[in-house]
Amino acid sequence: MRQAGRYMAEYRVLREHHSLLDICRTPELATEVTLQPVRRLNVDAAILFSDLLLPLDPMGIRFDFVRGEGPAIENPLRTEDDLARIRDFEPREALGHVLETIQQVQQTLNGRVPLIGFAGAPFTLASYAIEGGHSANFAHTKSLMYGHPQAWHRFADRVAGLIADYLQAQIEAGVQAVQVFDSWVGTLNAADYREFVQPHSRRIFDALKDSGVPTIHFGTGTGELLHEMREAGGDVIGADWRIPLDEAWERIGLDRAIQGNLDPTLLLGPPDRFLAGADAVLAKAGGRPGHIFNLGHGILPMTPVDHVQLLVRYVHQYPLN
Numbered sequence: 001m002r003q004a005g006r007y008m009a010e011y012r013v014l015r016e017h018h019s020l021l022d023i024c025r026t027p028e029l030a031t032e033v034t035l036q037p038v039r040r041l042n043v044d045a046a047i048l049f050s051d052l053l054l055p056l057d058p059m060g061i062r063f064d065f066v067r068g069e070g071p072a073i074e075n076p077l078r079t080e081d082d083l084a085r086i087r088d089f090e091p092r093e094a095l096g097h098v099l100e101t102i103q104q105v106q107q108t109l110n111g112r113v114p115l116i117g118f119a120g121a122p123f124t125l126a127s128y129a130i131e132g133g134h135s136a137n138f139a140h141t142k143s144l145m146y147g148h149p150q151a152w153h154r155f156a157d158r159v160a161g162l163i164a165d166y167l168q169a170q171i172e173a174g175v176q177a178v179q180v181f182d183s184w185v186g187t188l189n190a191a192d193y194r195e196f197v198q199p200h201s202r203r204i205f206d207a208l209k210d211s212g213v214p215t216i217h218f219g220t221g222t223g224e225l226l227h228e229m230r231e232a233g234g235d236v237i238g239a240d241w242r243i244p245l246d247e248a249w250e251r252i253g254l255d256r257a258i259q260g261n262l263d264p265t266l267l268l269g270p271p272d273r274f275l276a277g278a279d280a281v282l283a284k285a286g287g288r289p290g291h292i293f294n295l296g297h298g299i300l301p302m303t304p305v306d307h308v309q310l311l312v313r314y315v316h317q318y319p320l321n
Ligand code: CP3
Pocket: 001, 002, 003, 004, 005, 006, 015, 020, 034, 047, 048, 049, 050, 051, 052, 053, 065, 068, 069, 070, 071, 118, 181, 183, 297, 298
């Protein structure tokens, strides 16, 4: 879960000389950052270093990352016409540098751990394109969605097709699993999820059914949506820390795998506290196969690296029965 980044000194050193987008768009640099957590933490998988927003640019939606403020979209989509104006793109051309990174990472990893690719789900990607950046209430997104449902569905369906193709291209380039981030979908209730989101997210998972790699479907604040997310698709469903893991797994269904769900802010506290948190997560998983231990969301920049190392060691030595 965003295992590379500013909490690591070796990442901060690279960021002194390169912007986040430079790193994402330069295969040598993105490869190096992808491997940093594998070396430093001994985690069980590498996560492709990239960003969820990269596909916006070839859709004709320009953006940048502003220091201390996060993503900033130049001209957010605010009308029906704006939604209709996005461009289609061929990921093998427009995002060829991402595919090149995948190949370089795989050459360097040489089978040591698997590599996970990822992309944003239509709702979460749309929320950035429409809000223009971070949002507390997703007012612009919901206003377009509720006010112009047909335009929303046409737009979300096109985004789903483009993202499915992008993930397919990542799989062809060599990733061994893909994660679909619907980070902000927890802002919706189950009925609206079913109406406005589920058909589009389902299109992505349906397209990847025969791809031969497992799919992970993740969101935050999704306690009341886990059943609906399962129905949209994903061999693994991610859950955040707001819901106990066993309850989340019941809602998802025990025939699917689950990923989660330690609160990443626990890592800011003392070891006895976060290791007790890890114990609680592992106890609720009950040693059942199909649990991927993970944080419930991204790691925070202030996190001490030695806490993360300790956590990984602790989970690795946890007795499974
Ligand atoms: O785990 C990894 O090593 C892969 C790295 C990764 C990044 N972005 C790099 C990044 C991943 C998996 C993402 C996905 C992503 N990007 C998501 C979905 C994941 C989630 O957390 O829900 C989202 C919503 C984004 C959009 C995004 N990118 C935001 C909101 C921000 C600003 C956050 C902040 O802390 O400032 C980013 C910037 C970003 N993407 C950073 C990293 C490492 C911050 C570091 C930097 O500025 O150098």
